[in-house]
Amino acid sequence: MSVHNLNPARQQPGRYDHLIRPDGLVHRTLYTDPAIFDEEMRKIFGGSWVYLAHESELPDPHDFKTATLGRRPVIVARDGNGALHGLLNRCTHRGSLVCVKEQGNAPRFQCPYHNWTFGSDGRLLAVTFPDGFAASFDKKTRNLGQLPRLESYRGFIFGSLNPEVEPVAQWLGNARPVLDWAIDKDEAVSRRWRVVKGTHYTFRANWKHQNDNNCDPYHVPFLHSSTAKMNEVMHGVGKGLDHVKGDRNRMYVQYLGNGHKLFDQRPEMGDSWPRVRPIPGKETHATAILAEAGEAMGAKYLELVGRAGINLIIYPNLFIMGHGMFAVYEPVSVARTNTRYYSTLFDDAPAAFNTLRLRFAEDFNNLAGRDDNDAMERIQDALDTIPEMEWLDFSRGLGTPRESTDENGVITGNVMDDTGVRGSYLRWKELMHAEPQLGVVT
Amino acid sequence: MTDRESAAIREAMLREPSSAADALHIDDGRYAALAAETAAAHGRTDPATLSPGDPAASVLYREARLLDGGRYRDWLTMLAEDCLYWIPTSRSPSDPRRESGVNLDDKRRLLDRIVVIETGLLRAQDPPSRTARIVTNVESWKTPSGAIEVRSNLMLWERRRGYLDHYIGWQEHELVPSSEGWLIRRKIINLLNCDEPQGNITFIL
Structure with missing residues (x-):
């Protein structure tokens, strides 16, 4: 301690x-x-832990809840396996918010601007009209930004942008x-x-x-x-x-x-x-x-x-x-x-x-x-x-x-x-x- | 301004009024009457006698007048004993057994709220909110039990400590008959921003 x-x-x-x-x-x-x-x-x-959501607000796979980390809009989401992700709510294409609902269940987040589609784990699944991108374009480099640290303590979920922050239980x-x-x-x-x-x-x-x-x-x-x-x-x-x-x-x-x-x-x-x-x-x-x-x-x-x-x-x-x-x-x-x-x-x-x-x-x-x-x-x-x-x-x-x-x-x-x-x-x-x-x- | 122009203005200001009647009715008696008339208008709590044909509109307008005037005790007399006053935090229809309201009061808690204001110690009402509300689009339906269901729109402006806030939405009233006329058994205020953070609602909407 x-x-x-x-x-x-x-x-x-x-x-x-x-x-x-x-x-x-x-x-x-x-x-x-x-x-x-x-x-x-x-x-x-950003540099320390910030409370984001409670696990009971998103109990099932693909459940999500939006929150703010400081002023940054984030999506706390469960993927298909129930694992929690802290996603920055910003399309990697032109920067639009991808989700404007408070809470819900969604296996995919689709940006309304050009329909880029992300999984509930933040991975970029598909871009529309993909032929227009060069062969060197790598979808893996356009996943939603993800908080480097997201931890739950007895149901209370905290996130941080600081990879070096100490574990929540210790903090x-x-x-x-x-x-x-x-x-x-x-x-x-x-x-x-x-x-x-x-x-x-x-x-x-x-x-x-x-x-x-x-x-x-x-x-x-x-x-x-x-x-x-x-x-x-x-x-x-x-x-x-x-x-x-x-x-x-x-x-x-x-x-x-x-x-x-x-x-x-x-x-x-x-x-x-x-x-x-x-x-x-x-x-x-x-x-x-x-x-x-x-x-x-x-x-x-x-x-x-x-x-x-x-x-x-x-x-x-x-x-x-x-x-x-x-x-x-x-x-x-x-x-x-x-x-x-x-x-x-x-x-x-x-x-x-x-x-x-x-x-x-x-x-x-x-x-x-x-x-x-x-x-x-x-x-x-x-x-x-x-x-x-x-x-x-x-x-x-x-x-x-x-x-x-x-x-x-x-x-x-x-x-x-x-x-x-x-x-x-x-x-x-x-x-x-x-x-x-x-x-x-x- | 040239000297000639300012001289012309001075001259005009000193000139006698063209008709004495323009000014002679302003005397001390008229000021005294104005003070009495104004006090009566501010203090008016009785039902209007020449209101629209829809009895529901008369009730809602009187309610608006009493609330804007801070006449909370008089407003309480407009409520049925089993009245509910509710400002939901999500879009209707919602269930108050599953969510907190901005307010969800029975008559007992409304009275507590009014007593808090009456102590004169409620900091969030010192100075008091000045409000003006427009109640419009009044539509009403008679129910088989003899009650009236009323739907109306509400636009309310609050001015306090130099800041202007507004509360906009639609309201449901249930009016039930009594020996003293129609009483409010249910009042639900559905704000446009019901699910967003709320300001200083320490007065009655």
Whole structure:
């Protein structure tokens, strides 16, 4: 397991050192400079692993799903033998997108422009009117571009353009036991997962704001106070996020290395189901689940409906909430980001369980989640327009006795501190200082 | 501008109006009346009395007026107790048991949503979205049970913090009779971009 030290003296020096300071200040241009964004798309969303798709979205031979690796459109496809390929969605003839469907099943991808036809493994199968090409023309040199690395970890598929990147299981490092915990909790009840699209959002701000926000419990009692107030007035205490309101409790944030970070609510959450707000159909569906599955098994299902108690950010683009909920950060431009939420249904569970999971997934995001988007847009507006004010402050917890490092290099900080976020910026610097040799297999 | 030209303009500005009636009706009484009339127009929540013959259109137009005016409590009174409000994330017909909605609310969660707005603390509605919606192509069908199925097109513009956003699509309403007139039992908004990432839908569509 790789150990990442937050001591800046141990970092390799580089040209971004002056933008991420040892006292916890980060420069505004990280969020506003299009040149830095372009470099991120090469070095972070290219040079490292990026989450692309879940295996349950493409279970059968020739199934495919389109995704983005940074800004690059890719097709994650299974060939006839079920093997996974990460294909660059670009015809090798004149460069058109070959596939514009989100998801489906196709043994062949045919470019609509001149009908060049590729297999689901990316190989060029046929060109139209082939007599026009010289005898030396070799179809094998015109296969779809393929990511040199594509690996799946327990169903989660990651891709990279960097042939030298370490194996996913190793790269996950200290994030791996947390991800395992989340997957194990669901798999103890069902292994027949089906990941489905949830609500997707777009906002006018840089992708790193969202990456920071999901490991920033400090904002919860303030930015989301309207939802807290409503819950208190309408439904009493103990609902939603009302366990996140102060810094004297057993919850914590952690920097896990390789950019990954965790906000862990589990020490204060208790059972999940009693915290679930009165989502539509809550009572009728709970009754149906208990009737169909029996009291003991039904209770297990209900426990998997609400919030699992982890905000695990797998750097740079995957946000695991547990209980089948996760989100993908999709950078669009320096000041535009999409956040795509997903839910997981169980094919062998009572239908009412799957429905309740979907109603729960809508709940927090649509009541309070837009506060985050609004906050991020306000940040972006001010950072874009006031160059004289240069710094953002991520110093909370730094230089206090609230931070400690264990033998695996995991740095644990107070629940309201910036420990996790600071770690991600050191990873940012490490990736941006590196010069990965990106490559495509053709 | 020459000195002669600017002198001509000054002279024109100072000249008496050609007809006193052009200006004499603007006095303090008229301003007071205008303020009262404007307040009444902004605050109007009652059903219109001279609307088109189709009762469904009257319901939809009143709904649009209340929602654009942020009169959410009044809008709630237009809903049947077993109302469903749904914005699907894929093209209809889709199944809410297999996908999350942008929203899928019963009356209880709609009330929660409105209380969140009423706290005055909802950052995504501070300042509030200003909206104007056009409801058109209204067609309605009476059902054997006495309800009305309505289909209409929706064009909604949202202005907030200097940005302009739009929500365009078609809607389904089911209206059921009650002692207070027609109530909305189902409202489904099918957005053109339902399957794309959505912006700040923290108001009621």
